[in-house]
Amino acid sequence: MTDFNENLHIEKKASGQADINSVPFTEVEQPGPASLAQQAKGFWVTFSTMFKKNQTVQYPDVKAPTAPRFHGRHQLNRHPDGLEKCIGCELCAWACPADAILVEGGNNTPGNQMSPGERHGAVYQINYLRCIFCGLCVEACPTRALTMTNQPAHLL
Numbered sequence: 001m002t003d004f005n006e007n008l009h010i011e012k013k014a015s016g017q018a019d020i021n022s023v024p025f026t027e028v029e030q031p032g033p034a035s036l037a038q039q040a041k042g043f044w045v046t047f048s049t050m051f052k053k054n055q056t057v058q059y060p061d062v063k064a065p066t067a068p069r070f071h072g073r074h075q076l077n078r079h080p081d082g083l084e085k086c087i088g089c090e091l092c093a094w095a096c097p098a099d100a101i102l103v104e105g106g107n108n109t110p111g112n113q114m115s116p117g118e119r120h121g122a123v124y125q126i127n128y129l130r131c132i133f134c135g136l137c138v139e140a141c142p143t144r145a146l147t148m149t150n151q152p153a154h155l156l
Contacts, residue, residue: 085145092137095139
């Protein structure tokens with residue numbers, strides 16, 4: 001077995017490959033400990049924050065205000081006379097990238113007029129577990145029946 005290792009070592013040297021033991025060693029200069037003044041400057045950041053007031057919000061009891069442009073829960077709007085604005089066109093469901101909206105349109109009858117047009121949204125469901133709150137459904141709605149409130153969706 002030693003003959004094989006010796007032959008392999010001789011072949012590597014002949015082919016120009018470097019041996020493991022022939023790698024040059026260079027020593028790197030390591031800096032020593034910093035001076036006391038430099039250490040004190042580093043500790044000053046920690047020491048200066050020790051006496052500041054905490055920015056903790058007691059969440060369940062105190063709710064932080066949301067931003068004015070926050071996308072929260074969806075809201076179906078109505079006309080001032082009480083009729084629904086949703087015409088059941090399903091454009092909001094088609095625009096949703098997460099496929100979180102289910103709309104089924106129904107026809108209005110003279111005895112049961114739900115919206116001003118021929119159709120109304122018979123079923124309108126939003127799966128908030130899938131919704132990514134992008135607002136594309138609001139932009140797709142042609143009658144502005146759907147808007148997003150400022151209320152977070154986890155407070156359902």
